[in-house]
Amino acid sequence: MSTLAIDKGGPTRKVKYRSMSRDRAWALRWSYFFLVLFAIFSLTPPIYMLITSLKSSAEISAATNPWWVFHPTLSNYVELLSSNQFLRFFWNSAIVSIVVVTITMLISIPAAFALARMKFWGSTTLATGVFLTYLIPDSLLFIPLFKMLAVFQDLTGITLLNRWYVLLFIYPTLTVPFCTWIMIGYFASIPKELDEAALIDGASWLQTLTRIFIPVALPGLIAATIFAFTVSWAQFLYPLVFTTSIDQLVLPVGITTTLIKGDVFNWGQIMTGALLGAAPPLIIYAFLMDYYIAGLTAGATKG
Amino acid sequence: MADVVVEQGRSVRAASPRKRASLRNALRRKSTMAFFLTLPLILLIALLVLYPAFYSMHLATLNKSMQKFVGFGNFTFLFKRDTFWMVVRQSCIFALTAVFFKALMGFIVAHFVHNLPAKGQRKWRGMLLVPWVIPPAMSTLAWLWLFDPSYSAFNYTLSFFGIGPIPWLGDTFWARFSVILVNVWYGAPFFMIMYLAALKSVPDQLYEAASIDGANWWQKIWHITLPMMRNIIAITTLFSLIVTFANFDIVRILTSGGPLDSTHLFATWAFQVGIQSSDIPLGACVSLFMVPILAIAAIFILRDVNKRGNEA
Numbered sequence: 001m002s003t004l005a006i007d008k009g010g011p012t013r014k015v016k017y018r019s020m021s022r023d024r025a026w027a028l029r030w031s032y033f034f035l036v037l038f039a040i041f042s043l044t045p046p047i048y049m050l051i052t053s054l055k056s057s058a059e060i061s062a063a064t065n066p067w068w069v070f071h072p073t074l075s076n077y078v079e080l081l082s083s084n085q086f087l088r089f090f091w092n093s094a095i096v097s098i099v100v101v102t103i104t105m106l107i108s109i110p111a112a113f114a115l116a117r118m119k120f121w122g123s124t125t126l127a128t129g130v131f132l133t134y135l136i137p138d139s140l141l142f143i144p145l146f147k148m149l150a151v152f153q154d155l156t157g158i159t160l161l162n163r164w165y166v167l168l169f170i171y172p173t174l175t176v177p178f179c180t181w182i183m184i185g186y187f188a189s190i191p192k193e194l195d196e197a198a199l200i201d202g203a204s205w206l207q208t209l210t211r212i213f214i215p216v217a218l219p220g221l222i223a224a225t226i227f228a229f230t231v232s233w234a235q236f237l238y239p240l241v242f243t244t245s246i247d248q249l250v251l252p253v254g255i256t257t258t259l260i261k262g263d264v265f266n267w268g269q270i271m272t273g274a275l276l277g278a279a280p281p282l283i284i285y286a287f288l289m290d291y292y293i294a295g296l297t298a299g300a301t302k303g
Numbered sequence: 304m305a306d307v308v309v310e311q312g313r314s315v316r317a318a319s320p321r322k323r324a325s326l327r328n329a330l331r332r333k334s335t336m337a338f339f340l341t342l343p344l345i346l347l348i349a350l351l352v353l354y355p356a357f358y359s360m361h362l363a364t365l366n367k368s369m370q371k372f373v374g375f376g377n378f379t380f381l382f383k384r385d386t387f388w389m390v391v392r393q394s395c396i397f398a399l400t401a402v403f404f405k406a407l408m409g410f411i412v413a414h415f416v417h418n419l420p421a422k423g424q425r426k427w428r429g430m431l432l433v434p435w436v437i438p439p440a441m442s443t444l445a446w447l448w449l450f451d452p453s454y455s456a457f458n459y460t461l462s463f464f465g466i467g468p469i470p471w472l473g474d475t476f477w478a479r480f481s482v483i484l485v486n487v488w489y490g491a492p493f494f495m496i497m498y499l500a501a502l503k504s505v506p507d508q509l510y511e512a513a514s515i516d517g518a519n520w521w522q523k524i525w526h527i528t529l530p531m532m533r534n535i536i537a538i539t540t541l542f543s544l545i546v547t548f549a550n551f552d553i554v555r556i557l558t559s560g561g562p563l564d565s566t567h568l569f570a571t572w573a574f575q576v577g578i579q580s581s582d583i584p585l586g587a588c589v590s591l592f593m594v595p596i597l598a599i600a601a602i603f604i605l606r607d608v609n610k611r612g613n614e615a
Contacts, residue, residue, distance in 0.1 A: 139549045140593055141352065145351070146583070176348075177348070205333075236438070278438060285436045286429075
């Protein structure tokens with residue numbers, strides 16, 4: 001039907017095109033107008049974080065225009081970055097995220113390889129299972145996991161609750177299923193001839209994985225890495241449940257529990273802390289946006 | 304076909320030294336190797352996801368001190384409490400409204416971004432995706448500050464228009480409005496990026512043909528864009544429904560369920576009951592109520608996933 005319409009439209013094309021380009025110009029103007037509105041909506045909270053972080057407490061409580069900084073000061077940053085407590089949160093977050101990303105990759109790359117290329121008994125069921133696991137939210141599992149860790153402590157005497165390293169066991173439940181799932185997609189898109197040739201040449205399965213699949217699927221691996229990092233950096237519920245001592249907290253929980261003291265909100269510091277906590281994912285995203293988006297879309301279009 | 308090839312590869316390699324041959328042969332066997340490669344994954348899922356999920360059901364049948372089996376006692380107890388029904392209602396209102404507006408906004412924004420010349424798209428996409436990148440716990444703090452009753456930037460701005468002050472988090476209606484607003488802000492970029500990817504896969508000729516036929520903007524969306532994007536819209540919406548329904552961070556930080564428990568979701572209420580009031584069985588029981596909705600959404604998503612798998 002569409003081809004027929006194009007043929008019919010042939011003679012009058014020039015006129016149509018002019019009106020189309022005028023339509024387009026208007027569409028473009030409207031697009032920019034609304035996009036500016038949406039961008040304002042999107043960027044208001046982060047910008048307001050930045051504005052507040054540059055204010056002194058006196059200026060925050062003064063009834064001046066909240067959208068402008070009259071006496072910019074870096075005192076909030078200095079204070080936070082020189083406080084051992086805040087640095088401790090940052091350090092905990094960093095170490096947890098980095099180790100979790102490593103664990104995630106070590107588990108999900110081989111698994112994704114096996115699920116994408118070696119058809120074995122139950123492989124399709126397992127792939128579906130991985131996807132289903134990805135759909136199970138943290139807010140369903142935190143109570144049984146909490147109880148499990150308590151029971152584990154009673155049985156073995158090993159304390160995991162209220163230690164930052166407990167998060168190293170818990171976070172992979174969130175990152176591994178997703179990373180495995182998007183990597184199955186990436187690995188499946190690699191032409192079969194490539195690894196068949198390698199196998200004929202006498203490469204073992206592991207060699208095929210490390211020499212062929214990992215280099216070829218590197219963009220997918222980067223996307224998965226970013227994703228795992230973002231998820232573990234942002235996780236709030238698990239650290240809130242599993243850690244309570246000040247020196248064991250990660251950044252999101254640390255900021256919300258220690259900077260808010262009773263009814264006194266030190267907004268300058270809270271916003272500075274929040275901005276510093278948001279910085280690592282934002283920086284990574286600024287440089288690797290395309291990988292991040294690729295991971296995001298691959299994850300959902302393939303599943 | 305591939306198996307035959309592998310078989311050949313193996314016989315060529317059989318010349319390797321005897322001692323290591325048996326282990327190596329075992330590893331060469333596809334099923335053994337596959338088992339070892341997937342073992343960590345299976346263990347992780349079994350121990351830290353499946354086991355707790357079933358353990359949760361067991362916990363839900365115990366009494367508060369976890370010494371006595373009470374069967375469905377916790378459930379019948381919940382059914383008699385008004386707070387529980389309020390949480391059910393609020394969870395549904397929250398998830399449905401938020402997902403609807405996220406999808407709507409995501410669709411509109413994706414459409415506008417798609418309209419732009421290819422060169423400028425990256426910049427806009429980057430800006431509009433920022434809410435999704437900031438850890439929600441952090442950005443919700445910024446919202447909390449924006450909603451602050453006395454020094455809030457929102458009320459300050461609204462006062463110029465003669466509106467307000469609005470008790471953003473102190474009044475039931477506005478508190479519900481606020482948590483939904485923040486969730487929409489946080490989740491809309493996800494829809495935008497999904498829809499943008501889907502829009503890019505709609506062939507331009509369809510739109511050109513439609514314009515030549517004299518179709519207006521609305522007809523193009525209704526007859527071309529929506530049918531072409533139906534799959535991705537369905538899957539993104541269902542997916543987001545799961546995530547939104549199980550949301551924790553935003554409500555926890557913004558209102559902690561208040562005022563008068565009116566903004567509690569299953570997750571935040573389960574946290575309050577299970578961890579803060581240390582009634583673990585009741586908390587487990589509350590969070591189990593998410594399962595039916597999650598399961599329904601998961602079934603629909605899986606159907607779509609399998610369909611995709613068969614097409615490929």
